Amino acid sequence: MTDGGYKSMNIMLQFYVIAVIFTTIIVSSIVQIETKEPDMNAIRAEISCRCGKVKIAIDSPSALRFVCYCKDCRGYYNTLNSLALKNNIPEAAKLDAFGGVDVTQIYPREIKILEGRDHLETCLIRDKSPYHRTYCKSCYTPLYSIGQGTGAALLNSALLPEKSQTNEVQYRIIGRQALKGDGSSKKPSMSWSVPLGWFFTMPKRVGNKCGVDPEPSKSIEGKELKILEGFTEG
Numbered sequence: 001m002t003d004g005g006y007k008s009m010n011i012m013l014q015f016y017v018i019a020v021i022f023t024t025i026i027v028s029s030i031v032q033i034e035t036k037e038p039d040m041n042a043i044r045a046e047i048s049c050r051c052g053k054v055k056i057a058i059d060s061p062s063a064l065r066f067v068c069y070c071k072d073c074r075g076y077y078n079t080l081n082s083l084a085l086k087n088n089i090p091e092a093a094k095l096d097a098f099g100g101v102d103v104t105q106i107y108p109r110e111i112k113i114l115e116g117r118d119h120l121e122t123c124l125i126r127d128k129s130p131y132h133r134t135y136c137k138s139c140y141t142p143l144y145s146i147g148q149g150t151g152a153a154l155l156n157s158a159l160l161p162e163k164s165q166t167n168e169v170q171y172r173i174i175g176r177q178a179l180k181g182d183g184s185s186k187k188p189s190m191s192w193s194v195p196l197g198w199f200f201t202m203p204k205r206v207g208n209k210c211g212v213d214p215e216p217s218k219s220i221e222g223k224e225l226k227i228l229e230g231f232t233e234g
C-alpha cells in the first residue's frame with residue numbers, strides 16, 4: 001500500500017472515531033432529556049401590579065418557569081425601576097442576585113385582564129424588537145411580554161402568589177450575560193445559551209397555536225408601539 005493509501009485510511013479512521021464520539025454524546029443527552037420530564041404544572045391565579053390598579057386572571061394548564069439572564073430582560077427591568085424612582089415610587093421590577101428575570105411561560109390567551117386596562121402600557125425596548133412588553137404605567141410593575149411569532153407570553157413570576165406557583169425554575173438561560181453577584185449567594189448552574197432540552201419542552205406549548213389568540217393587548221393593535229423611555233441594556 002502506498003503512503004497515500006495509509007494516509008487516507010488514517011483519515012477515515014479518525015472520521016469514524018469522531019463520528020462515534022459525537023453520536024454517543026448526542027444520543028446520551030437526548031436520553032437524559034427525555035427521561036427528565038420538566039415541571040409544567042397548571043397555574044390558576046388572580047394577580048395584580050404593585051399599585052393594584054391592574055388585575056389579571058391567569059388560567060394555564062401547563063406553565064414553564066425559567067430565568068433569563070440576558071441584557072435585554074435585565075435592562076428592561078432596570079429601566080422600569082429607574083422610571084419608578086424618578087416618579088418617587090418604589091421599585092417594582094425584581095431581579096435575582098445575578099441579574100436574572102424570573103418568568104413563567106404561558107399562552108397569551110391564558111391571560112385575562114380583569115381591571116385596569118387603561119393603566120397598561122405596551123412598549124418595545126428598541127425598534128423592531130420581537131417582544132411586546134407590557135407594564136403598569138402607574139407603578140412600573142412589569143406584567144408580561146409577548147414574543148411575536150413564538151406564541152409565548154412570559155409572565156412575571158414574581159406576581160404569582162406562592163401557593164399558585166408550584167413550578168420550580170426549569171431552565172436558567174443566557175447565563176453568559178449573568179452578573180457576578182456580590183458573593184452572598186451561590187451562583188446556580190446556568191446554560192450558556194438556550195439549552196437543548198428547551199426544544200423538547202416547547203412542542204407542548206408553542207405547537208398549539210390556538211392558545212395564541214386573542215392577545216390580551218389587542219387594544220394596542222394598530223397603534224405604533226413606543227420605545228421605552230431611557231432604555232439601556234443591563
Ligand SMILES: [Zn+2]
Pocket residue numbers: 049050051052053054119136137138139140141
Ligand atoms: Zn400598577
Ligand SMILES: [Zn+2]
Pocket residue numbers: 068069070071072073074174
Ligand atoms: Zn432575556
